[in-house]
Amino acid sequence: MSNSVNESEFLEKHAPLAYNLALRLTGNPADAEDLAQDALLRALKGIKEFRGDSQAKTWLYRIVVNTWKNRVRYEKRRGFWKTVSLNLFSGDDQDAEPAFKADDAPADAHLDSDERAGAVQKALLELDEDSRAVLVLRELQEQSYDQIAQALGVPEGTVKSRLSRAREALKEKLRKFAA
Amino acid sequence: MDHVLERLSEYIDGALSEADRLRVKSHLEGCTACRVELEDLKKISKMVGELPKHPLPVGFMQRLERKRQTGGEQSPARGFLPQFPMKTAAFAMSGIVICLLAFRSVEKRILQSSKMVVVTEADSALASSSMKANKGVPAPPADFSYRETQVQGPGGPLAPQSAPAPEPAAPPASDAGGGGGLRGDVGGKLQRDERSFTNDSQQDFLQTERKRMGITKILPPVGSAAMGVDGAPAAGRPQKAPYQAPGYQPPSPEGQTMNEARDRMQQMADDFERAVQSRQPPSVKIKEGSTPDLLANPDSAGAAAGTPVAFSTDSTDMVANGEKREVARVRGIMKDDRPPAKQDKNADRLYAKEQETGAGALASPAKRAKAKRSSDSPLPSAFPEMAKPSLLKKAASPYGAALRSQSDLDELWTKMATREARPAADFDRQMVIVVYASHPQDAAIEIVSAAEKGGKLVVAYRVVPASAERPHVGFASTVVSRSELPISYRRMSP
Numbered sequence: 001m002s003n004s005v006n007e008s009e010f011l012e013k014h015a016p017l018a019y020n021l022a023l024r025l026t027g028n029p030a031d032a033e034d035l036a037q038d039a040l041l042r043a044l045k046g047i048k049e050f051r052g053d054s055q056a057k058t059w060l061y062r063i064v065v066n067t068w069k070n071r072v073r074y075e076k077r078r079g080f081w082k083t084v085s086l087n088l089f090s091g092d093d094q095d096a097e098p099a100f101k102a103d104d105a106p107a108d109a110h111l112d113s114d115e116r117a118g119a120v121q122k123a124l125l126e127l128d129e130d131s132r133a134v135l136v137l138r139e140l141q142e143q144s145y146d147q148i149a150q151a152l153g154v155p156e157g158t159v160k161s162r163l164s165r166a167r168e169a170l171k172e173k174l175r176k177f178a179a
Numbered sequence: 180m181d182h183v184l185e186r187l188s189e190y191i192d193g194a195l196s197e198a199d200r201l202r203v204k205s206h207l208e209g210c211t212a213c214r215v216e217l218e219d220l221k222k223i224s225k226m227v228g229e230l231p232k233h234p235l236p237v238g239f240m241q242r243l244e245r246k247r248q249t250g251g252e253q254s255p256a257r258g259f260l261p262q263f264p265m266k267t268a269a270f271a272m273s274g275i276v277i278c279l280l281a282f283r284s285v286e287k288r289i290l291q292s293s294k295m296v297v298v299t300e301a302d303s304a305l306a307s308s309s310m311k312a313n314k315g316v317p318a319p320p321a322d323f324s325y326r327e328t329q330v331q332g333p334g335g336p337l338a339p340q341s342a343p344a345p346e347p348a349a350p351p352a353s354d355a356g357g358g359g360g361l362r363g364d365v366g367g368k369l370q371r372d373e374r375s376f377t378n379d380s381q382q383d384f385l386q387t388e389r390k391r392m393g394i395t396k397i398l399p400p401v402g403s404a405a406m407g408v409d410g411a412p413a414a415g416r417p418q419k420a421p422y423q424a425p426g427y428q429p430p431s432p433e434g435q436t437m438n439e440a441r442d443r444m445q446q447m448a449d450d451f452e453r454a455v456q457s458r459q460p461p462s463v464k465i466k467e468g469s470t471p472d473l474l475a476n477p478d479s480a481g482a483a484a485g486t487p488v489a490f491s492t493d494s495t496d497m498v499a500n501g502e503k504r505e506v507a508r509v510r511g512i513m514k515d516d517r518p519p520a521k522q523d524k525n526a527d528r529l530y531a532k533e534q535e536t537g538a539g540a541l542a543s544p545a546k547r548a549k550a551k552r553s554s555d556s557p558l559p560s561a562f563p564e565m566a567k568p569s570l571l572k573k574a575a576s577p578y579g580a581a582l583r584s585q586s587d588l589d590e591l592w593t594k595m596a597t598r599e600a601r602p603a604a605d606f607d608r609q610m611v612i613v614v615y616a617s618h619p620q621d622a623a624i625e626i627v628s629a630a631e632k633g634g635k636l637v638v639a640y641r642v643v644p645a646s647a648e649r650p651h652v653g654f655a656s657t658v659v660s661r662s663e664l665p666i667s668y669r670r671m672s673p
Contacts, residue, residue, distance in 0.1 A: 139227035164188035
């Protein structure tokens with residue numbers, strides 16, 4: 001089987017997974033598409049070196065999460081330097097924060113028509129990156145603790161504690177829905 | 180009862196060992212609080228798990244392929260800052276370079292300052308010989324006498340030393356009772372000065388060093404037939420009993436030639452001493468064991484030891500006088516055993532200038548007025564334009580700008596350096612919305628709508644693939660009805 005076929009199969013099977021993970025991490029379809037495409041391109045570059053010692057899904061999720069975290073760090077730096085260099089911030093637009101903030105997830109209204117789903121997504125975006133990643137991988141992508149540990153590059157014990165904290169935090173944010 | 184709240188998350192996921200699972204289960208049967216918590220966690224887990232999965236957007240694969248063909252993913256590592264690890268390396272290198280430059284600068288200064296040394300007695304003697312030839316050495320005053328006295332070192336009185344002089348390393352005098360040649364009473368450490376001086380500059384330097392080290396006397400080698408005890412020609416001068424250092428052993432006859440050389444050097448040193456003292460006013464008589472007064476003007480000859488004496492080391496017409504308008508340069512007042520304080524030449528100069536003008540020569544009236552204007556004004560007068568706040572400060576955000584005047588529009592167009600035509604608007608009833616949020620190079624911004632919602636003017640936009648109709652220009656603009664509401668920018672899905 002040629003590489004091109006393998007790559008096509010890989011993309012066909014895993015692109016939706018990457019996109020949905022990116023979607024829940026960013027909360028924004030446009031950003032999710034950029035993120036998923038970048039992660040898939042990186043995966044295609046490294047697919048020859050993929051040893052298959054973990055599931056391809058887990059391996060791809062790791063790429064998506066790492067790419068996402070790099071973008072978050074970049075946006076934070078970029079936002080800081082843009083403030084310093086341009087000094088053009090307006091007091092009028094309090095919601096136009098850098099893209100990774102929850103308030104600037106403009107597509108939420110179109111992302112999930114269900115009010116409760118929209119609230120859950122918004123609450124997810126209010127969590128810190130580590131909590132959000134571990135929760136999405138566990139609840140949405142149905143990864144095991146071991147797989148999550150591989151995807152995030154942390155020990156399994158860290159996954160357990162992060163997941164416990166993430167659920168508690170999300171519960172507080174969604175108390176009215178959980179009641 | 181110990182609650183099991185921290186184990187509930189794992190319990191939900193079935194990640195506990197069998198023993199732990201049974202333990203938690205047993206606890207839950209008897210603990211309402213933990214059961215409630217468990218139910219809440221299950222609901223949260225279910226809510227997140229039920230978030231809908233979305234299909235790939237239309238054209239996702241085509242755009243992915245296009246990205247792949249154009250060179251791969253768009254790395255977020257854009258911008259003017261290098262990325263890790265290059266960033267770390269760059270900052271580390273710049274820090275190292277800065278430290279090296281600072282170290283070299285400091286090292287250079289230290290080396291320059293550390294070259295200050297005191298001319299040795301031998302060197303000063305050698306120098307004085309040429310000086311003597313040039314200037315002539317007056318005879319010392321009649322009451323000038325060599326006495327053994329305490330020599331002030333930098334840290335206070337020094338005990339008389341009986342060891343031979345440190346420089347040069349000549350053996351002690353051959354005659355009995357000789358002192359240690361160039362007496363070690365000098366104290367301190369004498370180092371060879373490597374600099375070259377003119378006679379005048381050397382004199383000044385030696386004088387400064389003597390004062391700094393608290394050297395007031397240099398005793399000659401006693402027992403010298405050529406010079407006598409006090410260094411003056413033997414004839415016509417009172418002979419004093421030679422000082423005999425305790426434990427001194429006269430040299431053997433073989434050291435005679437060395438003694439002669441030492442005698443000559445001592446004579447030169449004495450000549451130099453007299454020449455130095457001739458530039459100062461005559462000294463007061465020094466009592467045995469007391470702190471010597473400064474060798475000041477003759478009027479103070481009767482002053483008791485320890486009386487503060489204001490003296491001038493410059494020309495005699497520079498006398499402190501309240502009536503005269505001449506400058507008083509008080510170099511120091513010796514009231515105790517410590518050596519004179521280090522001179523602050525700048526302070527002297529400024530003080531002198533102050534006295535001359537009588538009104539503060541440091542700032543002319545014009546300068547003072549200007550300084551006052553500067554201190555009163557909140558703005559630097561040289562940069563009036565900087566006082567004006569940026570017009571865009573109130574209008575712009577990282578995503579877009581609401582331009583409510585022609586000047587705002589012009590300013591933003593200038594800043595964006597775009598060739599696009601400026602939209603025409605009647606700013607009395609309209610305003611221009613410009614959206615320039617970040618987007619890929621192969622995309623364009625499309626403003627979808629601008630509507631009031633929730634007390635804000637919500638500007639909805641989306642990023643679409645660039646096309647002939649909508650090329651990539653970096654921004655999009657539209658003219659809308661004028662509104663004073665705060666602007667909120669919302670990005671829509673394509």
